[in-house]
Amino acid sequence: EAQSVRLAEALGPERIAEEWWRPQSDYGVRDYYRVESSEGRRFWIFRAAVTAADGQPRWFLHGVFP
Numbered sequence: 001e002a003q004s005v006r007l008a009e010a011l012g013p014e015r016i017a018e019e020w021w022r023p024q025s026d027y028g029v030r031d032y033y034r035v036e037s038s039e040g041r042r043f044w045i046f047r048a049a050v051t052a053a054d055g056q057p058r059w060f061l062h063g064v065f066p
Contacts, residue, residue, distance in 0.1 A: 005043075009036045013047075032062065 012033030029049035036042045042065035048058045 005041070006038045007035050008038045010034070016046075034065075 010033050012035075013031035014033075015029065015031050017029045030046040031049070032044065032046045034042065034044055043061060044063040044065065046060055046062050048060065
């Protein structure tokens with residue numbers, strides 16, 4: 001379920017790509033960010049280089065920091 005969060009701080013991007021010798025997946029190149037919400041929650045998110053059919057960037061939650 002999608003939720004909106006107001007961000008207070010963001011660090012990144014850190015680009016991670018798959019090994020050049022392997023076939024590319026749908027998420028071959030990812031830009032990772034460490035972000036903190038205005039409530040103090042910290043998340044690890046990424047934006048996939050592959051975009052949806054409507055041309056909008058695709059964002060994903062990779063993890064939550066304690």
